[in-house]
Each structure stands twice: as C-alpha cells, then as structure tokens.
Amino acid sequence: xxxxxxxxDQKRCIGCRACELHCKTENDVRVGPSFGKIINVGxxxxxxxxxxxxxxxxxxxxxxxxxxxxxxTGAMQKRSKDGIVFVDPSLCIGCKACITxxxxxxxxWDKDTGKAIKCDYCKDRVxxxxxxxxxxxxxxxxLKWISPAKxxxxxxxxxxxxxxxxxPFP
Amino acid sequence: xxxxxxxxxxSVCSMCTVRCPIEVEVENGAVRHIWGNPHLxxxxxxxxxxxxxxxxxxxxxxxxxxxxxxxxxxxGKWKKASWDEALDYIASNLxxxxxxxxxxxxxxxxxxxxxxxxxxxxxxxxxxxxxxxxHGACSNSVHNAHNAMTGHRRNTVAYDWKNCDYCILYGRNIxxxxxxxxxxxxxxxxxxxxKFTHIDVRWNYTAAKADRFLMLKPGTDYALNLALxxxxxxxxxxxxxxxxxxxxxxxxxxxFVEPYTPEWAEKETxxxxxxxxxxxxxxxxxxxxxxxxxxxxxxxxxxxxxxxxSIYMLYALLGGYEAKGGLLFNKNETHTGRKPLxxxxxxxxxxxxxxxxxxxxKYKHLSPDYGLAQMLPYAILxxxxxxxxxxxxxxxxxxxxxxxxxxxxxxxxxLDLLVTVDVNYSHTGWISDVILPEATYLExxxxxxxxxxxxPALWLRRQAVExxxxxxxxxxxxxxLAERLGIGExxxxxxxxELIEWQLKDIGFQLSDFDxxxxxxxxxxxILWDRSDGLKFKTPSGKIExxxxxxxxxxxxxFPPYESPKSPPKGHYRLLTGKIAIHTQGTTLNNLYLNELQxxxxxxxxxxxxxxxxxxxxxxxxxxxxxxxxxxxASVTDFIHPDAVYTLHGFGREIPQQTRAYKRGMRDNxxxxxxxxxxxxxxCPITDCFVRVKKAx
Ligand code: SF4
Ligand code: SF4
Ligand code: SF4
Ligand code: SF4
Numbered sequence: 055x056x057x058x059x060x061x062x063d064q065k066r067c068i069g070c071r072a073c074e075l076h077c078k079t080e081n082d083v084r085v086g087p088s089f090g091k092i093i094n095v096g097x098x099x100x101x102x103x104x105x106x107x108x109x110x111x112x113x114x115x116x117x118x119x120x121x122x123x124x125x126x127t128g129a130m131q132k133r134s135k136d137g138i139v140f141v142d143p144s145l146c147i148g149c150k151a152c153i154t155x156x157x158x159x160x161x162x163w164d165k166d167t168g169k170a171i172k173c174d175y176c177k178d179r180v181x182x183x184x185x186x187x188x189x190x191x192x193x194x195x196x197l198k199w200i201s202p203a204k205x206x207x208x209x210x211x212x213x214x215x216x217x218x219x220x221x222p223f224p
Numbered sequence: 225x226x227x228x229x230x231x232x233x234x235s236v237c238s239m240c241t242v243r244c245p246i247e248v249e250v251e252n253g254a255v256r257h258i259w260g261n262p263h264l265x266x267x268x269x270x271x272x273x274x275x276x277x278x279x280x281x282x283x284x285x286x287x288x289x290x291x292x293x294x295x296x297x298x299x300g301k302w303k304k305a306s307w308d309e310a311l312d313y314i315a316s317n318l319x320x321x322x323x324x325x326x327x328x329x330x331x332x333x334x335x336x337x338x339x340x341x342x343x344x345x346x347x348x349x350x351x352x353x354x355x356x357x358x359h360g361a362c363s364n365s366v367h368n369a370h371n372a373m374t375g376h377r378r379n380t381v382a383y384d385w386k387n388c389d390y391c392i393l394y395g396r397n398i399x400x401x402x403x404x405x406x407x408x409x410x411x412x413x414x415x416x417x418x419k420f421t422h423i424d425v426r427w428n429y430t431a432a433k434a435d436r437f438l439m440l441k442p443g444t445d446y447a448l449n450l451a452l453x454x455x456x457x458x459x460x461x462x463x464x465x466x467x468x469x470x471x472x473x474x475x476x477x478x479x480f481v482e483p484y485t486p487e488w489a490e491k492e493t494x495x496x497x498x499x500x501x502x503x504x505x506x507x508x509x510x511x512x513x514x515x516x517x518x519x520x521x522x523x524x525x526x527x528x529x530x531x532x533x534s535i536y537m538l539y540a541l542l543g544g545y546e547a548k549g550g551l552l553f554n555k556n557e558t559h560t561g562r563k564p565l566x567x568x569x570x571x572x573x574x575x576x577x578x579x580x581x582x583x584x585x586k587y588k589h590l591s592p593d594y595g596l597a598q599m600l601p602y603a604i605l606x607x608x609x610x611x612x613x614x615x616x617x618x619x620x621x622x623x624x625x626x627x628x629x630x631x632x633x634x635x636x637x638x639l640d641l642l643v644t645v646d647v648n649y650s651h652t653g654w655i656s657d658v659i660l661p662e663a664t665y666l667e668x669x670x671x672x673x674x675x676x677x678x679x680p681a682l683w684l685r686r687q688a689v690e691x692x693x694x695x696x697x698x699x700x701x702x703x704x705l706a707e708r709l710g711i712g713e714x715x716x717x718x719x720x721x722e723l724i725e726w727q728l729k730d731i732g733f734q735l736s737d738f739d740x741x742x743x744x745x746x747x748x749x750x751i752l753w754d755r756s757d758g759l760k761f762k763t764p765s766g767k768i769e770x771x772x773x774x775x776x777x778x779x780x781x782x783f784p785p786y787e788s789p790k791s792p793p794k795g796h797y798r799l800l801t802g803k804i805a806i807h808t809q810g811t812t813l814n815n816l817y818l819n820e821l822q823x824x825x826x827x828x829x830x831x832x833x834x835x836x837x838x839x840x841x842x843x844x845x846x847x848x849x850x851x852x853x854x855x856x857x858a859s860v861t862d863f864i865h866p867d868a869v870y871t872l873h874g875f876g877r878e879i880p881q882q883t884r885a886y887k888r889g890m891r892d893n894x895x896x897x898x899x900x901x902x903x904x905x906x907x908c909p910i911t912d913c914f915v916r917v918k919k920a921x
Binding site: 069070072074075076078086103106191195 | 258259267268270276402407408805817818820821
C-alpha cells in the first residue's frame, strides 16, 4: 500500500459518478478505458428500505503490486518516495501482462497508443500538494485522501457514534 | 508547461439549469479542468455534467457556424452562412412580419432562469408581450401555486438544509437529479441527523438514503397531504401563532379537510393510515425546521396545482416560512440598502398588448414570467387571439421538452420564421429556418446576474477561452439583431465589459470586483426578517391566502373536492419520466463522456407485471400510445409501483449529426399524445400518460 489511500464514505456517496468524470477529464482518457470506476452493489432490502452501495474502484497502489511483478520491461513501477504505482509509457511494450496480473482489473488498455494506462493517483497533482481529481471533484465530498491509519479512525468514530445514537444503516 | 500559460477563471456552469459556480482551469488557452468555485461551494466539488463541460467545449458535433435552411423545413438540408448573411436574413424577415402583423406576432421562448433579461428586453423592444419559457413542461404549477397563495414563486424562497430536522421529498429525486450544492447540503444534513421520508412511485438512489421510503399509488401525493393536514388541524399540531398572524382562509381549510382522514388516504394512496399519522406527528415535532420539497416529476397531473398548494399550506401550518431549518425568503439587492443591478428590460417602453397564450386575461392566476409555451402551436394554427408568425427560440427545445412533439411541430411548420439560437443541435433547431451557434458558456461572458438568497450576491459568467468554431456570444448576437431592426438603443454597449459596467453603475460596483472570488457579496450575514412582523407576502391581503383572491379572479375554486387521479385503462401503465446525475435531459446525451456512461434509457417495469407480459430485463419492448410506438430495453424491478412504468427523459434523439445519441433509447415525449394542454397550474399534465407495453417481436 502506498502512503495514501482514497477512503470512500458510503454514507455520503450518491453514485453520481462525478469522480469518474473528473478522472477522465483530468487525465484526458479516451472513451473506453477508465481509471477510477463506480461499481453498484444492490439494491437489496435491509430493514424496510432497499439500500445500495456504490463502490469506487481506482487502482489500490498495492504494497506488493502484482502488476509491477508481471511487467517484463519495468514500465510498470512503484514510486519509491510514496509508493504510487504508475506506467512509464516510453518503456511499455503493450504486452498486457499487468492487466492479466491485477486482481481488480485496474490497468486499462489504450488502443490508440497500444500501451497500458492506469490510475496514478494523479501524481502530478499530488506532487504539487493537491489531491487526486476524483477526490477533489467528488460532488458530495464522499472521497477522502488520507493515510490508511486515518481512514480506520474515521470508520471507528462513525461506528462509535452509530451505536450510541442508534443511527440505522448505513 | 511554462507557468505563465496557466490561469484560473471563475464563472457559472451551463451544463444544466442549476448553474453552479465554477472555477475553470485554463492551460495554453484550452480548458484543462472544470471545478466547483470553492469560494461559494466550500470545495472544488462539481457534478459529473459540470466536469464533462470540457469535452463539450471541444466537441465537433456541436453547432459550428450559422446555418440557413436549404430545402423544405425539417429536411435537414442546410447551407453554411456567414453571420452577416444569417442576421440579415432574420432581420429582413422579421421586419416584413412586424410591418404586416405587428410586433405581437413575434414570440420568444427560452429555458427560463436568471439569464433572461436580454431576451426579455429584445422581444419587448419589438413591441411584443410574448416572452415565455420552458416551465410549461415543468414547474409551472409549482410557481403558480406558490405565487397565487403567497405572492412568491417557487424560487424566491430557499431551503435551509443546514438547520433542517425533518424532510419529506415527494418524487423529488434530489440525489440523482442533482445540483452540486443541493446534493452536498442534503448529504451534510443527513450526516448531521436530519430525518427523511421519501415518497415516490419507484425506488431510486434518493430513496436508498431515506429513513422511511413509501411507494404510493401514482398521482395520489395530494391525498397524502390532505390527510397530513387533516391530522395536523384535528390534533391542533400547527403553529397557532404563525397561522393567526399570517394566514387567511384557515376556517375554510379546516372544513375542507374534514373528510380526508388517514383511513381515507390509505385507500387512495396505498400508504397505511398509521404511517400517515406518524408522519404528521413527526412534522409537528420538528416544526418549523421542516422541508417539504414541492413534489416533482411524479405528479405533473391535470390538477396537481392543488397538490402543490397543499405543500405550501403545510409549510404555513408548520410555521415554516423564514424559519431556521425551513424556507427562507430570498433577499435581493434592495434589501441590502443598495440600488438594484440595472436591467436592459427596464429601459424598454411598456407593451400594452394582450398575450398570445391567454396569461393575464384568460388565465389571471398564471404568471407572464413563464407563460404557456404549449399554447404556441394552437395560436399559430388558429391565429387566435391574433396571428403569430415568428418564433425566436433561444436555447430552448420544446420539441424535446413538451408532450406531443408532432402536435407542437404542426404549429411551428406554419410559421413564417423560426430562428434557433443554441450551442447544440436540438429537435426544434432541426426544423428551424436559421440556426445561430452561440458561443458556449466557457467561451462567452454573459450579463451579470443578481443571485437572490438569504445572503444575496452578484454572479458573473465569464469567458474562460476563445470560441471554437464560428460561434458568438449572446450579447453580440442580440445587439447585432437589434441594430438591424432599429432597436439598438436598448442595448447600450459595444462589448460584454461595457454592458456589465453599465449594469453595475447604480449598485456601485465594477467589473473587477468579480475578480477575487468570481462573485460579489452583498451581505456579510444572512438577512432574516422578523417572523412576527416583517414577512412580505405579496398577496392583496399581505398574508398567505388559503382562499386565494387570484384564483377567485380566474373563477377557480380554492378548495375543489378531491378527485382521484385517472387510473390506467386495462392493459396500460402510467408512464413516468425522470433524470439521473449523468444527463441533463436531451442536451448532454451526445456528450462524449456522458454518453459513454449512459448511452440510452431503459423502461422500468414491475416484476409481477413483467412476468405477466413475459418480459425479462434486457428484452426489447414496444411501448405504445396513441398510435406512436417506441422501442427500448426493459429493466425489470420490484421497486416500482405496478401501475407505473418509468424511463429517463430525453433519449431517442433524431438528429443524425449527433451520432452518439442518434436513435439511442426511447423518446418519451412522443408517447404523450393529447397532453399538450394547459392544466390548472399552467403546466402540461405530462404524467397523465398511459402506455401499453409488449415484448417486441
Ligand atoms: S494495478 Fe492492480 S495490482 Fe497493480 S497496484 Fe493497482 S490494484 Fe495493485
Ligand atoms: S502492458 Fe506495459 S505496463 Fe503492462 S506489463 Fe506490459 S509492458 Fe508492463
Ligand atoms: S463523485 Fe463522490 S458521490 Fe459521486 S459517485 Fe463518486 S464518490 Fe460517490
Ligand atoms: S449541477 Fe452540474 S451541470 Fe448543473 S450547473 Fe451544477 S455543475 Fe453544472
């Protein structure tokens, strides 16, 4: 896991997919591939009301990335300074091994250039002290750019509040 | 990239009619990214359509240059024209029409909203009273109901989400049909602990977040409200002091709701009486910090006007006006002790002619601010009350928005002149004589607008990049036309900058005051009026009139007996339409990225009904009404009322130039034959549409 983490607050997410759009426009991704994607889970009836979750799926920037191990050329790399996993297009030969290797389907295929492309947490923005475009543009402030430790804290606080106030799901 | 080529421009979005404040990141003269304006939104949040403005800007499938029809009207044959050619063509035809039939024979329609001053000035200067907008296909009944009862339109009050404790949404899909700030405010309120009941005929993402979701029989929202009022008055749960001070007609209301008990409403709506009583108690407990959103897409029926009135009556009973957590009056420039922003329309002499659509003489309770676009084809065909010969269609598309486009088109085809000004191809543009391509909202500066609110402000849509293609800003187009028509004096400017400086003169600001944050703040804190003495209801009595003098003037009852909504005939379903976050009706369907996410609509149908018809999710079905048939894929779901079917509005575009959206999905309004009419509230009863559904062979 990189130093960063995109925590998605399901209570705040409305499934609007502005995160996907901000990702696409920021990175000028052509039609077809998408770096960050919302996957709907539900609706399922819980209590009286059908609930739905919208799961945001960018690249997780794994601690031991399968994609990096699979890449024969070193194009897929992990930044030593903060663990962001990205593709160096000048080294990519388009073999697609990374796409096969990633358990979550994160690397994408750019058919125009014949190379792999993927979510790099908008590293140019991160290097300027900004947050990734999906996080910045999210309509309801449901995405948080935080360290893994902080995300755990957010969830614990919420849970503690929920059991004391008996707030219903979710 | 060298630093010097980057800039950031504050402006106002135009991808939908919410018009959010934006910050446009520009790099090397091109749009790099569009964010929300953090000074107004508290962060860079921006809805998906707003973000997708970037690819709209660069789209080769938007209008690129003026076009004059080159063949039969609607043939789709165009010749490219220069601006001079196109403007001369329009001006010479308008002159002919006006000299023969008078200024009133020209009408102008637009999308409504705050950016209408220039259009209103233009049509008035031609000597025509005939401005109208899109609201006849939408919120007319809400505006008119509130206006007749309180002297305020729907949008001269704001919702205080920050302090609201309890909220009811009637078919208002606030988390899918979104505005950036409202969606975020709503989520903030939920996180803060606001309780929320959602009433709808189908489940949606908004329902998914509700504390209570009630699926009611389509069109019976009014019955539910009558029962809520019944409980509230019977148990004396209302805000007696507020009612005593500000309401007239309470006695009549009490007598009227007597028979409409929760038990009665249970039979009508399908919502258990006990639940209705509970909701009434919850409302009373939370009062006045309650928001009852004025219903929306699921209830535009023949007499929904009375339903909308009942919502505002509930507000009055709960003392929800100018109350923390309820409705706050929007204040304007004058409430801050300043003179107002100058308006072009105020400089144009008054027109003393009656309107083509009957508003003001036949329909005294309806507002000329919105008019009745649906009357246009009939006025043209019957020349009643007088000939209408030219229609200037500014960023408006009645053939997509209004029911029964065939009927609408029949009228338009008889015009001597139909001009469309737009950024996109539209169905109405397609049958026009001339299309003028407007520069997009990213390419043009518009006149400044006053943004009313508890904290009023001035906003500015400001040009971020140079126009692509041969498109021109609105201020230029209208000025050019005005000069050719001898009414140039009413457009006293030569550039957008000059116009805005002129607008700002009396109020005491200058253009550069917008630079720092993209808007000009007129009040540091919320301006709140005194609830016991300072409220301003602009009715003859100065109070909230349950028995409305305006309705009386129109010969309409304030409390007609409740009538059940029409039931679908056997084998039919009520067709309802709605929106999602990805699209703005028809106008974004061809957007490269938005189209990628949602290229077509589907037809929602209840699982049991689908079983009877042998329909599974993904099957192609035929939806038909009045001899019109649309085909679309089915989505079978438990979460829609069995009497209804539902689809996203605006799909099934029929303009070949829009290759991504062309013939994708179904075009809902074509099924609404016979509904191009004037319901009591001035809206078209678009939800009184009944369709058959069968599996396509
Ligand atoms: S692409 Fe897949 S494997 Fe590689 S870092 Fe991202 S999530 Fe992990
Ligand atoms: S497609 Fe490119 S990045 Fe992916 S494994 Fe092959 S060379 Fe490496
Ligand atoms: S933009 Fe935010 S609210 Fe919308 S889908 Fe993405 S995470 Fe959810
Ligand atoms: S809601 Fe979205 S599309 Fe509409 S004005 Fe706001 S940002 Fe633009």
